[in-house]
Amino acid sequence: MENIRVELGDRSYDILIGNSILENTGTKLKTFNFSPKIALVSNELVFSLYGEIVSESIRKAGFDLLTVIIPDGEQYKNIETLQYIYNELLKYKLDRKSALIALGGGVVGDITGFAASTYMRGISYIQIPTTLLAQVDSSVGGKTGIDHKLGKNMIGTFWQPKLVLIDTNTLSTLEKRQFLAGLAEVIKYGIIWDPELFQFIEENKEKIIGLDSNSLNYIIKRSCEIKAEIVSQDERESGVRAILNYGHTIGHAIETVTKYTRYLHGEAISIGMCLEAELAQLLNIIEPSEVIKIKDLINHCGLPCYLPGDIDKIEIISSMYFDKKAVAGKLKFILPERIGKVRIEKNIPEEILKKTLKL
Ligand SMILES: NC(=O)c1ccc[n+]([C@@H]2O[C@H](COP(=O)([O-])OP(=O)(O)OC[C@H]3O[C@@H](n4cnc5c(N)ncnc54)[C@H](O)[C@@H]3O)[C@@H](O)[C@H]2O)c1
Ligand SMILES: [Zn+2]
Structure with a gap:
């Protein structure tokens, strides 16, 4: 134990x-x-x-x-x-x-x-x-x-x-779909904090999805340790705790626009993590090869990576401004610099955001 x-x-x-x-x-x-x-x-x-x-x-x-x-x-x-x-x-x-x-x-x-x-x-x-x-x-x-x-x-x-x-x-x-949605949050911990966890999932995804007990214990333990560490530093989200929201600025907007019926939370944030990695790439914050690794892992774990064409992207943008994470009309993004390290960005030009969403 x-x-x-x-x-x-x-x-x-x-x-x-x-x-x-x-x-x-x-x-x-x-x-x-x-x-x-x-x-x-x-x-x-x-x-x-x-x-x-x-x-x-x-x-x-x-x-x-x-x-x-x-x-x-x-x-x-x-x-x-x-x-x-x-x-x-x-x-x-x-x-x-x-x-x-x-x-x-x-x-x-x-x-x-x-x-x-x-x-x-x-x-x-x-x-x-x-x-x-x-x-x-x-x-x-x-x-x-x-x-x-x-x-x-x-x-x-x-x-x-x-x-x-x-x-x-x-x-x-647990239903497989629910399990994979949870795995999206584990991948998130890898990207925001721990490259070894990320690599472990890359190398052991079949075992994890097959519920191998040692692999499960490891990813759950590491996820809890990371969350515990972040929460200990910033219980009420006035600083570092915000990095847990990587993928969530766009992910929450997707959930809202699709009225919480089309995607599970973990699926929506999977798309969010891919798009926010692309956003970081457009801002030259991260190497393209790192973005490919992020998108590949999400995809190989059976999670969605793209925004389907029938979702209204203008609605996605306006929904982001209504989110409780938006403060004084400014959007906050958690952007990866490389796997294992993210930064908080508060002033993203709307053109770049539109470009990310291919608008
Ligand atoms: N408090 C936080 O920090 C925080 C963070 C992330 C998400 N959330 C909240 O968590 C909720 C989503 O949680 P969730 O994804 O666990 O969804 P959920 O609680 O709806 O559970 C998903 C489904 O799995 C079933 N289920 C649960 N355990 C099972 C098991 N062992 N075997 C078979 N079926 C099982 C449930 O009955 C349900 O039908 C949302 O309301 C979200 O806002 C809170
Ligand atoms: Zn989440």
Whole structure:
């Protein structure tokens, strides 16, 4: 089992990675000073797969367990579901020393974290992420939230979990498309921070996609270490944390313009990473050979690299200005200088952007 520490002073916590972690949830919970009432939040699908093993372990450790099952899907990461969660917690009389446990992908993790951050002015929570995206990204770093009708993730808090439990066995039931979308974020860590991770994926992509346990452990561990390091330096994204948004300026615009139905997040940011690498090339920030390596890896991992002709590029540009990362009408781009190093650019001329999108 791997143990990675997220260093944030009195908000520090461990990320445990291994392949038989679920059945030890209860034992891990006992190491904290939680009250006996614990609530497990999950969705129908994930609960049907892993609910029993986690619940049994928690009950065996002597906790009094409430399970809160929410519907599956991003469209339920909203205020109505949140209200439902609060109702259940209040009915069950969860107290200020109780903890919530999020068992599921990023949707369950984000809404459970948000509920924990606001219930009785904030209680503890633990993440048990079950998608690759949640294991390498959303469960670490303390961003929580829900969607608003006018925008995704528009309501939220920074609220760090007390522990993250990553059981890599859960990936065996995940749909391949979801797995690859998570892999896009791992490729991102390689590009922004770690050329060795990038090379490892290049050389081991078949093994990774075939869920070879050593390869999975390595990419998940490295991703968590990198995210932990960045978050420790800049918890609230006032500086370096922004580099995690490589591929996301264009990627989010693609998701918005296609109304979140055509691409999974990881797919949209794959196109974003390719286009933002091309943008860097147009600005002479990066060698063309590096851009080819980036695009080849994304492509070889079965992820999209180009903007299809039927997507309105003018809409993509205007959508970028509405993004919550745009400040005072200025777009922020994270641009690669080479694999393993990026810089933050705030003043990109619109002509170059149009040229990147072939407008
Ligand atoms: N907080 C953050 O820092 C952060 C970062 C990135 C993304 N996010 C958020 O994460 C969400 C996306 O997360 P996601 O990609 O995990 O999507 P998701 O939570 O919707 O999960 C994807 C699908 O996989 C299913 N699933 C989950 N685990 C499974 C398993 N082990 N086996 C079979 N099926 C399983 C889910 O039920 C769902 O149908 C978005 O809401 C996004 O905004 C948050
Ligand atoms: Zn992302």
